[in-house]
Amino acid sequence: MPKSSSDTSDSSHESDSPRKRVVSGPDDAMDLDDLSPAMVAVTCEHVQGLEHSTDMLPKYQKTLKWHSSFNSLRGPRLKRQKMQPPVCSSCKIPLRRPAVCLQCRFIGCWTREHVQSHMRESGHTLAVDLITGSIYCAACNAFEPAPLSLESKALPTFANKEEDSRKHKRLTYKSWQPNVIEKTALSSANTIPCEVRRGFLNLGATCYMSVILQAFLHNPLLRNFFLSDKHNSKLCGKLYCMCCELDQMFADVFNPSSTQNVDSGAGLSVGPLSLLRTTWQNSNDMAGYAQHDAHEFFITVLNQLHSGSADATHGSSCTCVVHQIFAGQLQSDVKCGKCGHINPTIDPMLDISLELKGVPNGKMPTLASCLRRFTEKETLPANAYVCSNCNSSTSEATKQLSIRKLPPVLCIQLKRFEHKSSAAKIDTPVKFPGIINMSPYTTAAIGMQVREGKVPKLDPATTYDYELFAVVNHEGQLNTGHYTNFARSQNEWYRFDDEKVTHTTLRECLQSIPYMCFYVKRNLDYGAASNAVPASMGPPPSAPSVANGPPVAAPAPVQPTSMKDISIVSKSTDADDSDTDSQTSEQ
Known part of the structure; x- marks a missing residue:
């Protein structure tokens, strides 16, 4: 099929060319929109036989019905369904004007002539232009309009959804009011909580691990990170990966089918044996069945999470x-007692x-x-600080921490x-x-x-x-x-x-x-x-x-x-403790 000048565009999406036309030869093309009904009479014997075909006719109708999910010819445009547009089977480019072979499932584009290539290689004859419903005959190298009897069967397919959309009215919201029977059933029903609260089995002096894991589970930011599949343990190939262990822990705990006790809302306890083994493999200091510090375990897990993250860096913007x-960030301001210079x-x-x-x-x-x-x-000890401004070492230097x-x-x-x-x-x-x-x-x-x-x-x-x-x-x-x-x-x-x-x-x-x-x-x-x-x-x-x-x-x-x-930021204190909290909230 010859291409118009607009067909030569090599854009990432299918352009709106080629136009609807009748082709009688390699260099002869006319716009179907400019032709009268008498001028568009079907002359191709292959297309004329389509309306009597028990095999091709259903395919033609189903193809147009399928495409009506994406686009339509008549009336106002429907709200598009959340479906991806069809792509060319050869070049995988999304198609604004797809063509479908009526003898197989091939979908192709006109501009790159993948439809024509397919029909030459496969020996297939007919393809349909889903925008116009016209039929391309490879044997005659011509576009033909659909026969009138065939078009009359296909047109309702395009208009059905839009007609239903115009007739459909939005329902008025009405709040649900239970009747007497429903109220009785609700009053005697067991309450099923939305979230399962599960403890951790003590694997041998591992209470230090249980409390930190509970803090992780109830951390809303960490919970959202793993429940939104930011790290998928099934796709990670690392051995002894702490990110995978926490991903699996969140999946187990927040799985509603994890043997929940309906009456209490508590699920069976979790045995974090795999997580404990991963901790031991990555940290010799935490290995062994001995009592450890909970804060030490907290810092150890953070280190291992950092090491296991795909986007971890050692720069200033991890x-x-x-x-x-x-x-x-903490800021430490050291002030020289002699010249007053502050070194942050x-x-x-x-x-x-x-x-x-x-x-x-x-x-x-x-x-x-x-x-x-x-x-x-x-006040810093004597000779503990040398000022970079005056090069003096004084006993009057002071240091002050703040949260930057x-x-x-x-x-x-x-x-x-x-x-x-x-x-x-x-x-x-x-x-x-x-x-x-x-x-x-x-x-x-x-x-x-x-x-x-x-x-x-x-x-x-x-x-x-x-x-x-x-x-x-x-x-x-x-x-x-x-x-x-x-x-x-x-x-x-x-x-x-x-x-x-x-x-x-x-x-x-x-x-x-x-x-x-x-x-x-x-x-x-x-x-x-x-x-x-x-x-x-x-x-x-x-x-x-x-x-x-x-x-x-x-x-x-x-x-x-x-x-x-x-891991640890601390400061000695000797001041008075008579102050009260800035704000307290209690139930």
Whole structure:
């Protein structure tokens, strides 16, 4: 079939050429739209025999009906169904004007002459232009209009859906009101919870692992990452991959068919044997059936998650799941006591460790007061700092820490274990809030307070609000203790003691003695740097970013050469603990 000048375009999609035409020879073409009914009489004997064919006629009608799902000739355009357009069987280009062989299932394009090539190679004769319904005869090398009797059978196929669409009216919404029988059935029915709460089997002094895994399960950002198939364990070929282990754990726990107890909403316990084996294979320090520190296990798993992520890097802009969720930045400002020069240093962090040593007896410290002591100025020892500006070493140099970039999920550890000449545990209770505002501890707030000498007001305040979702507790002595934890699930609180799960309240959680607290940012910013933070509560998993105030929102997470360098950030405290929390929420 000859091509018009527009057919020579080599675009990525099928162009709207060729036009509808009758071809009597290689160089003779006329537009079908310009012809009268008398002029378009069928002259091809192959097309004339189509209307009497018991095999070809049904194929012709089914082909036009199938294409009506994508396009139509008459009336207003329907709302397109969510279907991919047909593609050429040869070049795989999406077709705006497809042609279908009536003797097989071949779909091809006109512009690249794949239809003609197919018919020459296969010996097939007839193909249909799905836009016009006209028929191409390869034997005559001509387009022919469909016979009138055939067209009368095919036309309703195009118009049926549009006619039904015009007749169909949107139903008026009516709320369901149960009748007497339905009310009786509902009152006696068992309530099936939407989410299964499952504990973890103790595999031999593995309570430290159970509490961290529960914190991971109830982390909304980490949960959304794995449940949205960001890492598929069935497609990953790595051996002893921690990402695969967590992917399988989330799939097992959130599988509604995982032997759920209908009455209590609790499922059978999970035995994380494979995850434990993977931890041992990747970390010699954690290998063996011995009691380990929960915080140490937390950092170990984060390291292994980072190593197993496909997009992990060792640069300053790592976008692996660990840095998207847990990574923040600390700023350390060292001020020379002689010339006043300030030397700032920015370090990455995955969590914050707060000292409890030095708290006055008889006073209950608060999490807010511990954070204030963490960000207070401290005097450096003599000759510990040499100023880069005046090259002097003075005993009056001061150092002050502040949080330059807040992470989406904030993990705070209270350092209760001492390992000096003899191991000891600090059992001092710490009052912690259900909601905490982190703005007073940011670099922007502390810098403003230093410059202006007053408490700064940062807007909006809700940008810095964090909400508690998990707490890890340690009971007993250092070497003979036991880990338990609290976690929030769908605004309900539960206490997890290995495989035992009990319903509780936020008030009971806040009255416990915390070892680790997990907070999630209440408001996430889906702004310009959209690749910094994963989606969490509402939007589909894409990649939101977190803004921490005008001066500190821009910096991206920083990844050091070794993640072990950023596992613990702490500071000694000797200040008074009389302050109260900035904000507390209880049930």
